[in-house]
Amino acid sequence: MNINKQIQVLIPEMREWRHHIHQNPEIAYEENNTSDFIAKKLNEFGIEVHRGFGGTGIVGVIHGQHKGTSNKSIGIRADMDALPMSEKTNLIYSSKNEGKMHACGHDGHSTMLLGAAKYLAQTRNFCGTVYCIFQPAEEGGNAGAKAMINDGLFTKFHIDSVWGIHNWPGVPVGQAVIHKGFAMAGGDIIILTIEGKGGHAAQPQFSNDPIVSAGLTITALQTAISRQLNPFDQAVLSLTKINGGSAFNVIPDNVSIGGTLRSTNKKTRDEMLTKIKKIASNACDINNCKVNLEIRPGYPSTINDIKSAEFASKVFEDTFGIGSLDKIEKPTMTSEDFSYMLQEKPGAYIWLGAGENSEKLHSVYYDFNDELLPIGATYWSNLAETILTK
Ligand SMILES: [Zn+2]
Ligand SMILES: [Zn+2]
Structure with a gap:
Protein backbone atom coordinates (compact mmCIF):
# COMPACT_ATOMS: atom_id res chain seq x y z
CA MET A 1 0.00 0.00 0.00
CA ASN A 2 1.39 3.33 -1.03
CA ILE A 3 0.64 5.79 1.78
CA ASN A 4 1.85 9.31 1.14
CA LYS A 5 4.95 9.83 3.37
CA GLN A 6 3.88 13.28 4.54
CA ILE A 7 0.50 11.86 5.51
CA GLN A 8 2.15 8.94 7.29
CA VAL A 9 3.68 11.52 9.65
CA LEU A 10 0.19 12.83 10.45
CA ILE A 11 -1.14 9.44 11.67
CA PRO A 12 -0.68 10.05 15.45
CA GLU A 13 -2.46 13.40 15.37
CA MET A 14 -5.17 12.10 13.03
CA ARG A 15 -5.89 9.35 15.56
CA GLU A 16 -6.11 11.96 18.31
CA TRP A 17 -8.58 14.07 16.28
CA ARG A 18 -10.66 11.02 15.46
CA HIS A 19 -10.85 9.87 19.07
CA HIS A 20 -11.72 13.39 20.21
CA ILE A 21 -14.60 13.62 17.72
CA HIS A 22 -15.68 10.07 18.61
CA GLN A 23 -15.79 10.87 22.31
CA ASN A 24 -17.89 13.99 21.74
CA PRO A 25 -20.60 12.90 19.29
CA GLU A 26 -23.31 15.33 18.21
CA ILE A 27 -26.40 14.47 16.17
CA ALA A 28 -28.00 16.16 13.14
CA TYR A 29 -27.69 19.98 13.08
CA GLU A 30 -26.28 20.01 16.62
CA GLU A 31 -22.66 19.50 15.53
CA ASN A 32 -21.57 22.80 17.12
CA ASN A 33 -18.52 21.57 19.04
CA THR A 34 -17.47 19.27 16.21
CA SER A 35 -17.78 22.16 13.76
CA ASP A 36 -15.76 24.45 16.08
CA PHE A 37 -13.07 21.78 16.43
CA ILE A 38 -12.79 21.28 12.66
CA ALA A 39 -12.85 25.03 11.89
CA LYS A 40 -10.11 25.62 14.49
CA LYS A 41 -7.92 22.95 12.91
CA LEU A 42 -8.48 24.34 9.40
CA ASN A 43 -7.52 27.81 10.69
CA GLU A 44 -4.36 26.38 12.24
CA PHE A 45 -3.47 24.84 8.87
CA GLY A 46 -3.75 28.29 7.25
CA ILE A 47 -6.94 27.41 5.36
CA GLU A 48 -9.65 29.97 4.54
CA VAL A 49 -12.75 28.93 6.51
CA HIS A 50 -16.40 29.67 5.64
CA ARG A 51 -19.07 28.66 8.14
CA GLY A 52 -22.84 28.61 8.53
CA PHE A 53 -23.75 26.39 5.56
CA GLY A 54 -26.72 24.27 6.64
CA GLY A 55 -26.16 25.52 10.20
CA THR A 56 -22.94 23.84 11.32
CA GLY A 57 -21.51 23.07 7.85
CA ILE A 58 -18.04 24.31 6.93
CA VAL A 59 -16.24 24.98 3.66
CA GLY A 60 -12.43 25.12 3.83
CA VAL A 61 -10.82 26.69 0.76
CA ILE A 62 -7.28 25.73 -0.26
CA HIS A 63 -5.71 27.49 -3.24
CA GLY A 64 -2.93 25.72 -5.09
CA GLN A 65 0.52 27.26 -5.51
CA HIS A 66 -0.25 27.67 -9.18
CA LYS A 67 -3.58 29.39 -8.64
CA GLY A 68 -3.16 31.95 -11.40
CA THR A 69 -2.87 29.30 -14.08
CA SER A 70 -6.18 27.54 -13.58
CA ASN A 71 -9.71 28.01 -12.33
CA LYS A 72 -10.26 24.28 -11.95
CA SER A 73 -11.66 23.12 -8.64
CA ILE A 74 -12.91 20.10 -6.72
CA GLY A 75 -15.14 19.68 -3.69
CA ILE A 76 -14.26 16.91 -1.21
CA ARG A 77 -17.00 16.12 1.25
CA ALA A 78 -17.11 14.53 4.70
CA ASP A 79 -20.05 14.19 7.08
CA MET A 80 -19.82 15.17 10.77
CA ASP A 81 -22.96 13.88 12.52
CA ALA A 82 -23.44 11.02 14.97
CA LEU A 83 -26.50 8.86 15.68
CA PRO A 84 -29.03 8.96 18.53
CA MET A 85 -28.01 5.64 20.14
CA SER A 86 -26.01 4.46 23.15
CA GLU A 87 -22.47 3.19 22.60
CA LYS A 88 -21.42 -0.17 24.08
CA THR A 89 -17.82 -0.41 22.86
CA ASN A 90 -16.18 0.26 26.28
CA LEU A 91 -13.36 2.03 24.46
CA ILE A 92 -11.34 4.55 26.45
CA TYR A 93 -12.54 7.20 24.01
CA SER A 94 -16.15 5.96 24.17
CA SER A 95 -18.97 8.53 23.82
CA LYS A 96 -19.24 11.03 26.66
CA ASN A 97 -22.66 12.15 25.43
CA GLU A 98 -25.22 9.61 26.63
CA GLY A 99 -27.57 8.45 23.90
CA LYS A 100 -25.30 9.72 21.12
CA MET A 101 -22.72 7.73 19.23
CA HIS A 102 -20.48 7.83 16.17
CA ALA A 103 -21.73 4.47 14.90
CA CYS A 104 -21.41 5.22 11.18
CA GLY A 105 -17.79 6.41 11.14
CA HIS A 106 -18.45 10.05 10.33
CA ASP A 107 -15.79 10.84 12.96
CA GLY A 108 -13.35 9.00 10.69
CA HIS A 109 -14.66 10.62 7.50
CA SER A 110 -14.14 14.10 8.98
CA THR A 111 -10.66 13.14 10.20
CA MET A 112 -9.55 11.72 6.83
CA LEU A 113 -10.56 14.99 5.20
CA LEU A 114 -8.84 17.04 7.93
CA GLY A 115 -5.65 15.02 7.36
CA ALA A 116 -5.82 15.60 3.60
CA ALA A 117 -6.56 19.31 4.20
CA LYS A 118 -3.48 19.66 6.41
CA TYR A 119 -1.26 17.99 3.79
CA LEU A 120 -2.75 19.94 0.87
CA ALA A 121 -2.38 23.25 2.77
CA GLN A 122 1.25 22.45 3.58
CA THR A 123 2.20 21.48 0.04
CA ARG A 124 -0.31 23.21 -2.26
CA ASN A 125 1.22 21.21 -5.07
CA PHE A 126 -1.64 21.76 -7.48
CA CYS A 127 -3.24 24.49 -9.51
CA GLY A 128 -6.79 25.66 -8.92
CA THR A 129 -8.78 25.22 -5.72
CA VAL A 130 -9.73 22.44 -3.32
CA TYR A 131 -12.95 22.96 -1.35
CA CYS A 132 -13.14 20.83 1.82
CA ILE A 133 -16.83 20.40 2.61
CA PHE A 134 -17.79 19.29 6.14
CA GLN A 135 -21.53 18.71 6.21
CA PRO A 136 -24.03 18.28 9.04
CA ALA A 137 -26.91 15.86 9.35
CA GLU A 138 -26.36 13.03 6.90
CA GLU A 139 -28.24 10.54 9.08
CA GLY A 140 -31.95 9.95 9.45
CA GLY A 141 -33.33 11.81 6.47
CA ASN A 142 -32.13 15.19 7.76
CA ALA A 143 -30.40 16.01 4.46
CA GLY A 144 -27.51 18.20 5.62
CA ALA A 145 -26.07 18.04 2.10
CA LYS A 146 -29.25 19.62 0.75
CA ALA A 147 -29.19 22.25 3.51
CA MET A 148 -25.65 23.25 2.48
CA ILE A 149 -26.71 23.46 -1.18
CA ASN A 150 -29.71 25.60 -0.19
CA ASP A 151 -27.31 27.91 1.66
CA GLY A 152 -25.34 28.49 -1.52
CA LEU A 153 -22.62 25.85 -1.52
CA PHE A 154 -22.56 25.74 -5.30
CA THR A 155 -23.48 29.37 -5.98
CA LYS A 156 -21.06 31.05 -3.56
CA PHE A 157 -18.22 28.75 -4.63
CA HIS A 158 -17.20 27.61 -8.09
CA ILE A 159 -16.95 23.83 -7.56
CA ASP A 160 -16.50 21.71 -10.70
CA SER A 161 -17.00 18.26 -9.17
CA VAL A 162 -17.81 16.57 -5.85
CA TRP A 163 -16.30 13.52 -4.21
CA GLY A 164 -17.26 11.44 -1.18
CA ILE A 165 -16.07 8.45 0.89
CA HIS A 166 -17.93 6.11 3.21
CA ASN A 167 -16.07 3.46 5.20
CA TRP A 168 -17.49 0.03 4.41
CA PRO A 169 -17.33 -2.93 6.83
CA GLY A 170 -16.99 -6.27 5.04
CA VAL A 171 -14.69 -4.94 2.31
CA PRO A 172 -10.99 -5.58 3.11
CA VAL A 173 -8.82 -2.69 4.31
CA GLY A 174 -6.88 -1.21 1.40
CA GLN A 175 -9.68 -1.98 -1.05
CA ALA A 176 -12.46 0.20 -2.39
CA VAL A 177 -15.74 -0.28 -4.18
CA ILE A 178 -16.40 2.38 -6.81
CA HIS A 179 -19.69 2.00 -8.65
CA LYS A 180 -19.86 3.09 -12.29
CA GLY A 181 -23.30 4.60 -12.01
CA PHE A 182 -25.86 3.41 -9.48
CA ALA A 183 -24.39 2.99 -5.98
CA MET A 184 -27.15 3.36 -3.44
CA ALA A 185 -30.94 3.44 -3.43
CA PRO A 297 -39.78 11.78 0.20
CA GLY A 298 -36.36 10.56 1.32
CA TYR A 299 -32.93 10.82 -0.25
CA PRO A 300 -32.68 10.26 -3.99
CA SER A 301 -30.59 7.41 -5.42
CA THR A 302 -26.83 7.89 -5.24
CA ILE A 303 -25.64 7.70 -8.83
CA ASN A 304 -21.98 8.23 -9.64
CA ASP A 305 -21.04 9.99 -12.82
CA ILE A 306 -19.48 7.18 -14.88
CA LYS A 307 -16.43 9.15 -16.07
CA SER A 308 -15.77 10.41 -12.54
CA ALA A 309 -16.10 6.87 -11.15
CA GLU A 310 -13.62 5.62 -13.73
CA PHE A 311 -11.27 8.47 -12.84
CA ALA A 312 -11.56 7.75 -9.10
CA SER A 313 -10.94 4.05 -9.79
CA LYS A 314 -7.78 4.85 -11.69
CA VAL A 315 -6.48 7.15 -8.94
CA PHE A 316 -7.27 4.52 -6.30
CA GLU A 317 -5.66 1.68 -8.24
CA ASP A 318 -2.61 3.76 -9.15
CA THR A 319 -2.19 4.59 -5.46
CA PHE A 320 -2.99 1.29 -3.77
CA GLY A 321 -2.10 -1.19 -6.50
CA ILE A 322 -3.70 -3.76 -8.77
CA GLY A 323 -6.38 -5.70 -6.92
CA SER A 324 -7.32 -2.79 -4.68
CA LEU A 325 -10.65 -2.37 -6.44
CA ASP A 326 -13.61 -4.64 -5.82
CA LYS A 327 -14.79 -5.36 -9.36
CA ILE A 328 -18.21 -6.76 -8.43
CA GLU A 329 -19.47 -3.32 -7.40
CA LYS A 330 -22.63 -4.68 -5.83
CA PRO A 331 -24.87 -1.73 -4.90
CA THR A 332 -26.95 -1.47 -1.74
CA MET A 333 -30.50 -0.45 -0.92
CA THR A 334 -29.38 1.89 1.87
CA SER A 335 -29.51 5.65 1.15
CA GLU A 336 -27.07 8.55 1.32
CA ASP A 337 -27.61 12.30 1.10
CA PHE A 338 -24.44 12.90 -0.93
CA SER A 339 -26.90 12.01 -3.72
CA TYR A 340 -28.12 15.65 -3.58
CA MET A 341 -24.60 16.90 -4.36
CA LEU A 342 -24.28 14.36 -7.19
CA GLN A 343 -27.51 15.71 -8.67
CA GLU A 344 -25.81 19.12 -8.96
CA LYS A 345 -22.24 18.21 -9.93
CA PRO A 346 -20.42 15.26 -11.48
CA GLY A 347 -18.35 13.18 -9.10
CA ALA A 348 -18.10 9.83 -7.35
CA TYR A 349 -18.80 8.38 -3.95
CA ILE A 350 -16.61 5.47 -2.96
CA TRP A 351 -16.80 2.80 -0.28
CA LEU A 352 -13.50 2.41 1.50
CA GLY A 353 -12.97 -1.08 2.91
CA ALA A 354 -13.12 -1.07 6.73
CA GLY A 355 -12.15 -4.74 7.03
CA GLU A 356 -13.97 -8.08 7.23
CA ASN A 357 -13.90 -8.00 11.03
CA SER A 358 -15.33 -4.52 11.48
CA GLU A 359 -18.63 -4.32 13.30
CA LYS A 360 -21.43 -3.31 10.98
CA LEU A 361 -22.48 0.33 10.57
CA HIS A 362 -25.03 1.52 13.13
CA SER A 363 -24.09 -1.26 15.59
CA VAL A 364 -23.66 -0.24 19.27
CA TYR A 365 -20.28 -2.03 19.10
CA TYR A 366 -19.05 -0.28 15.95
CA ASP A 367 -15.85 1.80 15.94
CA PHE A 368 -14.24 3.42 12.89
CA ASN A 369 -11.09 1.53 11.86
CA ASP A 370 -8.13 3.93 12.33
CA GLU A 371 -6.11 2.02 9.72
CA LEU A 372 -8.24 3.86 7.17
CA LEU A 373 -7.15 7.34 8.24
CA PRO A 374 -3.95 7.52 6.13
CA ILE A 375 -5.58 5.52 3.31
CA GLY A 376 -8.48 7.95 2.98
CA ALA A 377 -6.26 11.03 3.39
CA THR A 378 -3.83 9.72 0.75
CA TYR A 379 -6.66 8.98 -1.68
CA TRP A 380 -8.08 12.50 -1.18
CA SER A 381 -4.70 14.13 -1.70
CA ASN A 382 -3.86 12.08 -4.80
CA LEU A 383 -7.31 12.70 -6.24
CA ALA A 384 -6.92 16.47 -5.75
CA GLU A 385 -3.38 16.58 -7.13
CA THR A 386 -4.33 14.41 -10.13
CA ILE A 387 -7.43 16.39 -11.10
CA LEU A 388 -5.77 19.75 -10.43
CA THR A 389 -2.59 18.82 -12.16
CA LYS A 390 -0.23 21.63 -13.13
ZN1 LIG B 1 -25.22 5.91 8.89
ZN1 LIG C 1 -22.74 7.12 7.34
Missing part, protein backbone atom coordinates in the same frame (compact mmCIF):
# COMPACT_ATOMS: atom_id res chain seq x y z
CA GLY A 186 -33.36 6.26 -2.99
CA GLY A 187 -35.71 5.78 -0.05
CA ASP A 188 -39.21 7.11 0.61
CA ILE A 189 -41.40 6.62 3.65
CA ILE A 190 -44.96 5.64 2.74
CA ILE A 191 -47.99 5.78 5.02
CA LEU A 192 -51.31 4.25 3.96
CA THR A 193 -54.29 5.40 6.00
CA ILE A 194 -57.31 3.17 5.51
CA GLU A 195 -60.64 4.80 6.33
CA GLY A 196 -63.47 2.41 7.12
CA LYS A 197 -66.55 2.61 9.29
CA GLY A 198 -66.28 1.33 12.82
CA GLY A 199 -68.91 -0.44 14.86
CA HIS A 200 -69.76 -3.45 17.04
CA ALA A 201 -67.56 -6.46 16.44
CA ALA A 202 -70.66 -8.69 16.60
CA GLN A 203 -72.46 -6.69 13.88
CA PRO A 204 -69.92 -6.43 11.04
CA GLN A 205 -72.71 -5.95 8.49
CA PHE A 206 -73.04 -2.31 9.68
CA SER A 207 -69.31 -1.57 9.32
CA ASN A 208 -66.65 -1.24 6.65
CA ASP A 209 -63.86 -3.08 8.45
CA PRO A 210 -60.47 -1.37 7.92
CA ILE A 211 -58.62 -4.24 9.65
CA VAL A 212 -59.73 -6.66 6.95
CA SER A 213 -58.85 -4.07 4.30
CA ALA A 214 -55.41 -3.63 5.86
CA GLY A 215 -54.86 -7.37 5.65
CA LEU A 216 -55.93 -7.48 2.00
CA THR A 217 -53.78 -4.43 1.24
CA ILE A 218 -50.66 -5.90 2.84
CA THR A 219 -51.10 -9.16 0.96
CA ALA A 220 -51.89 -7.45 -2.35
CA LEU A 221 -48.86 -5.15 -2.05
CA GLN A 222 -46.57 -8.19 -1.95
CA THR A 223 -47.34 -8.54 -5.67
CA ALA A 224 -46.22 -5.00 -6.51
CA ILE A 225 -42.54 -5.85 -6.80
CA SER A 226 -42.81 -9.57 -7.61
CA ARG A 227 -45.52 -9.38 -10.31
CA GLN A 228 -45.64 -5.81 -11.58
CA LEU A 229 -42.07 -4.52 -11.69
CA ASN A 230 -39.86 -5.32 -14.65
CA PRO A 231 -37.45 -8.00 -13.33
CA PHE A 232 -34.53 -5.92 -14.65
CA ASP A 233 -35.54 -2.96 -12.47
CA GLN A 234 -34.96 -3.02 -8.72
CA ALA A 235 -37.02 -1.88 -5.79
CA VAL A 236 -37.78 -3.00 -2.25
CA LEU A 237 -41.07 -2.43 -0.48
CA SER A 238 -41.12 -3.21 3.23
CA LEU A 239 -44.22 -2.57 5.34
CA THR A 240 -42.90 -2.15 8.84
CA LYS A 241 -45.62 -0.53 10.94
CA ILE A 242 -49.31 -1.14 11.46
CA ASN A 243 -51.59 0.69 13.85
CA GLY A 244 -55.29 0.28 14.48
CA GLY A 245 -57.93 -0.84 16.93
CA SER A 246 -58.45 -0.29 20.64
CA ALA A 247 -60.71 -3.05 21.92
CA PHE A 248 -61.52 -6.72 21.33
CA ASN A 249 -65.17 -6.03 20.55
CA VAL A 250 -64.93 -2.83 18.47
CA ILE A 251 -64.26 -2.57 14.74
CA PRO A 252 -62.11 0.59 14.42
CA ASP A 253 -62.73 3.48 12.05
CA ASN A 254 -59.26 3.42 10.56
CA VAL A 255 -55.94 1.61 10.34
CA SER A 256 -52.59 2.95 9.20
CA ILE A 257 -49.79 0.99 7.57
CA GLY A 258 -46.30 2.42 7.22
CA GLY A 259 -43.17 1.32 5.46
CA THR A 260 -40.41 2.23 3.08
CA LEU A 261 -39.95 2.04 -0.65
CA ARG A 262 -36.35 1.80 -1.87
CA SER A 263 -35.69 2.26 -5.57
CA THR A 264 -32.78 2.67 -7.92
CA ASN A 265 -33.98 5.52 -10.11
CA LYS A 266 -36.70 8.12 -10.42
CA LYS A 267 -38.65 6.29 -13.12
CA THR A 268 -38.94 3.10 -11.05
CA ARG A 269 -39.77 5.14 -7.95
CA ASP A 270 -42.61 7.05 -9.65
CA GLU A 271 -43.94 3.87 -11.27
CA MET A 272 -43.94 1.98 -7.96
CA LEU A 273 -45.63 4.79 -6.03
CA THR A 274 -48.43 4.86 -8.61
CA LYS A 275 -48.81 1.07 -8.42
CA ILE A 276 -48.82 1.05 -4.61
CA LYS A 277 -51.64 3.58 -4.61
CA LYS A 278 -53.67 1.64 -7.18
CA ILE A 279 -53.17 -1.77 -5.54
CA ALA A 280 -54.05 -0.41 -2.08
CA SER A 281 -57.08 1.38 -3.42
CA ASN A 282 -58.36 -1.74 -5.21
CA ALA A 283 -57.73 -3.94 -2.16
CA CYS A 284 -59.62 -1.51 0.09
CA ASP A 285 -62.46 -1.20 -2.41
CA ILE A 286 -63.38 -4.87 -1.87
CA ASN A 287 -64.50 -3.92 1.62
CA ASN A 288 -65.81 -0.43 0.85
CA CYS A 289 -62.90 1.29 2.58
CA LYS A 290 -60.99 4.30 1.27
CA VAL A 291 -57.23 4.66 1.38
CA ASN A 292 -54.94 7.67 1.40
CA LEU A 293 -51.27 7.36 0.47
CA GLU A 294 -48.89 9.83 2.12
CA ILE A 295 -45.37 9.93 0.68
CA ARG A 296 -42.56 11.42 2.74
